[in-house]
Amino acid sequence: MTPEEYERWMIRDCARCGRRASKSAEWSDGPICRTCYDRAMRVRGRCPCCDTDRLLPGRDTDGAPICRDCAGIVRDFFCDRCGFEGLLLGGRLCEHCTLADTVARLLDDGTGRVANSSSRPRLPSSRRRSATTTRQPPGRSVGTGGAAMLIPSAAAHQC
Numbered sequence: 233m234t235p236e237e238y239e240r241w242m243i244r245d246c247a248r249c250g251r252r253a254s255k256s257a258e259w260s261d262g263p264i265c266r267t268c269y270d271r272a273m274r275v276r277g278r279c280p281c282c283d284t285d286r287l288l289p290g291r292d293t294d295g296a297p298i299c300r301d302c303a304g305i306v307r308d309f310f311c312d313r314c315g316f317e318g319l320l321l322g323g324r325l326c327e328h329c330t331l332a333d334t335v336a337r338l339l340d341d342g343t344g345r346v347a348n349s350s351s352r353p354r355l356p357s358s359r360r361r362s363a364t365t366t367r368q369p370p371g372r373s374v375g376t377g378g379a380a381m382l383i384p385s386a387a388a389h390q391c
């Protein structure tokens with residue numbers, strides 16, 4: 233795409249803020265710039281048209297926020313995982329699910345083991361800390377445990 237084509241296809245006067253910017257969406261009230269798109273993804277309440285409490289990204293002719301169904305917005309904004317209606321990041325996940333995935337990646341120790349544990353992201357940090365400080369290398373704890381068990385029995389034999 234040449235800069236001229238980009239200008240022709242993507243740059244519009246935003247229907248909501250009037251700024252000349254590349255459009256993020258083309259909704260019933262006109263081209264929507266990135267800023268107004270993000271703002272619309274945070275408007276919730278009771279839609280005056282269908283009386284449903286949900287995301288209100290659209291605008292009626294008076295400029296009042298309305299839901300996407302009433303605004304005729306073809307695209308849906310439901311999170312693929314939890315069904316939350318709002319701003320979708322990356323693929324098709326809401327901010328909450330995207331954050332949970334990021335935390336899961338950070339806590340994964342690289343073995344992939346943690347990735348399958350459902351309790352991982354909610355494990356309290358205090359429990360994690362105590363678990364790591366009291367845990368000893370497996371070889372040594374088995375060795376001392378074995379020796380401790382052998383000594384009394386050997387002593388009993390000699391007596």
Ligand SMILES: [Zn+2]
Nearest residue numbers: 246249265268
């Ligand atoms: Zn705008």
Ligand SMILES: [Zn+2]
Nearest residue numbers: 279282299302
């Ligand atoms: Zn509605």
Ligand SMILES: [Zn+2]
Nearest residue numbers: 311314326329
């Ligand atoms: Zn979600």
